[in-house]
Amino acid sequence: MKTDVLIVGAGISGAVVAEQLANRGLDVLVIDKRDHIGGNAHDRLDAHGILIHPYGPHIFHTNSQRIVQYLSRFTEWRAYEHRVLAKVGERLVPIPINIDTVNQLYGLELDETTIQAFFDGVREPRDPIRTSEDVVVNAVGRDLYEKFFRGYTRKQWGLDPSELASSVAARIPTRTNHDDRYFTDTYQVMPRDGYTAMFSRLLEHPRIEVQLDVDFFEFRDRVQATHVVYTGPIDAYYANCYGALPYRSLRFEHEHLADTTQYQEVGTVNFPNDYDYTRVSEFKHLTGQAHAGTSIVREFPEAEGDPYYPVPRPENEALFKRYEALALQETGVTFVGRLAQYRYYNMDQCVGAALKASQYVLEKLGLPLDV
Numbered sequence: 277m278k279t280d281v282l283i284v285g286a287g288i289s290g291a292v293v294a295e296q297l298a299n300r301g302l303d304v305l306v307i308d309k310r311d312h313i314g315g316n317a318h319d320r321l322d323a324h325g326i327l328i329h330p331y332g333p334h335i336f337h338t339n340s341q342r343i344v345q346y347l348s349r350f351t352e353w354r355a356y357e358h359r360v361l362a363k364v365g366e367r368l369v370p371i372p373i374n375i376d377t378v379n380q381l382y383g384l385e386l387d388e389t390t391i392q393a394f395f396d397g398v399r400e401p402r403d404p405i406r407t408s409e410d411v412v413v414n415a416v417g418r419d420l421y422e423k424f425f426r427g428y429t430r431k432q433w434g435l436d437p438s439e440l441a442s443s444v445a446a447r448i449p450t451r452t453n454h455d456d457r458y459f460t461d462t463y464q465v466m467p468r469d470g471y472t473a474m475f476s477r478l479l480e481h482p483r484i485e486v487q488l489d490v491d492f493f494e495f496r497d498r499v500q501a502t503h504v505v506y507t508g509p510i511d512a513y514y515a516n517c518y519g520a521l522p523y524r525s526l527r528f529e530h531e532h533l534a535d536t537t538q539y540q541e542v543g544t545v546n547f548p549n550d551y552d553y554t555r556v557s558e559f560k561h562l563t564g565q566a567h568a569g570t571s572i573v574r575e576f577p578e579a580e581g582d583p584y585y586p587v588p589r590p591e592n593e594a595l596f597k598r599y600e601a602l603a604l605q606e607t608g609v610t611f612v613g614r615l616a617q618y619r620y621y622n623m624d625q626c627v628g629a630a631l632k633a634s635q636y637v638l639e640k641l642g643l644p645l646d647v
């Protein structure tokens with residue numbers, strides 16, 4: 277079998293590269309070892325007709341107009357601003373921590389003029405800021421750190437925040453206002469007909485062929501491709517020759533509640549201190565779907581299983597760099613995406629990385645960029 281470009285992985289990274297290359301006249305074969313497209317951002321109707329995200333809640337948010345414009349060629353959008361409450365003691369309070377979080381927890385009446393003085397009074401200044409513990413205690417002090425971050429992070433990563441790069445907890449800001457949105461990006465939208473519909477349109481091109489249930493490592497000898505774009509875990513590509521890169525996994529427990537129209541007040545409730553799961557998400561909030569019942573998912577972090585998260589910490593970055601050095605020597609293979617680049621990418625960052633990788637492949641194959 278022959279093709280111009282073989283793309284390993286039909287997730288958002290692979291789908292964007294496929295679309296870009298096919299549009300420049302290349303024949304593209306996309307394979308995925310799963311039985312569906314969309315990678316971890318895949319969505320589908322459950323047995324009760326509710327649109328769910330089998331691999332956990334996915335909310336699209338970005339500051340990049342270019343990326344929204346690009347994806348808008350493949351989907352209409354629905355405006356959606358995600359809100360999250362955290363269960364601390366018996367209360368459900370907003371996370372990221374804002375004025376209302378502090379007031380509700382401590383029975384205070386702070387406002388925008390007094391909240392920073394409160395944080396200044398409780399914070400433990402750290403310099404330099406290297407770990408996720410540093411980030412949080414430096415901003416809000418030990419008590420809020422222990423109420424919201426320590427237990428959640430230990431559960432999610434199997435590591436103490438002091439063992440994780442600062443970038444992990446830095447994803448969650450501290451607010452000195454009443455803004456209770458989880459994200460503050462300029463664009464916060466969901467694909468109107470779902471992610472899988474958007475990916476189907478990306479992949480709908482006469483030059484793109486998609487084959488599912490195909491594992492690259494079993495298939496590679498049967499295909500001749502001028503170039504390979506690989507979006508799986510980078511260590512697997514090199515048969516773990518330097519040892520396995522740690523990835524964190526999750527077990528998802530989905531539940532349908534036939535007689536409940538709304539299970540919880542917001543899209544996601546975090547459980548920093550109770551239970552073995554980190555959070556519960558209710559899909560109808562995200563999708564806006566009307567249905568008499570509702571479907572929820574609980575996320576149980578696990579060490580083994582499908583790779584979902586790279587684990588950002590210095591020793592892992594050093595191991596990744598060794599694999600990356602091998603990857604940089606390849607002339608016929610490009611590595612892109614959350615697993616191949618070992619980056620804690622959101623979907624928009626995957627799109628950005630995939631657009632960049634597409635340009636690189638086109639240049640490599642000596643093709644003009646704007647045919």
Ligand code: FAD
Nearest residue numbers: 285287288289309315316332334335492508613614622623
């Ligand atoms: P993937 O989606 O992992 O796709 C890679 C594909 O390659 C997979 O389908 C896999 O089966 C395939 N593959 C791997 N190895 C092989 C092989 N040997 N042969 C064939 N196929 C192979 N991002 C957001 O922007 N907003 C969110 O709200 C959000 N929530 C998230 C919640 C969870 C629980 C998780 C885990 C992630 C979340 N993300 C979110 C991140 C988002 O899922 C990723 O950024 C994005 O889906 C990664 O796309 P990708 O194509 O790089 O990788």
Ligand code: UDP
Nearest residue numbers: 362371424425428429432444445447448546
């Ligand atoms: N985090 C936390 N408590 C929370 C929310 C987040 O400790 O209530 C930390 C935790 O380490 C988590 C990280 O911040 O893994 C990033 O959170 P985010 O919600 O971005 O995680 P994701 O949606 O990527 O799983």
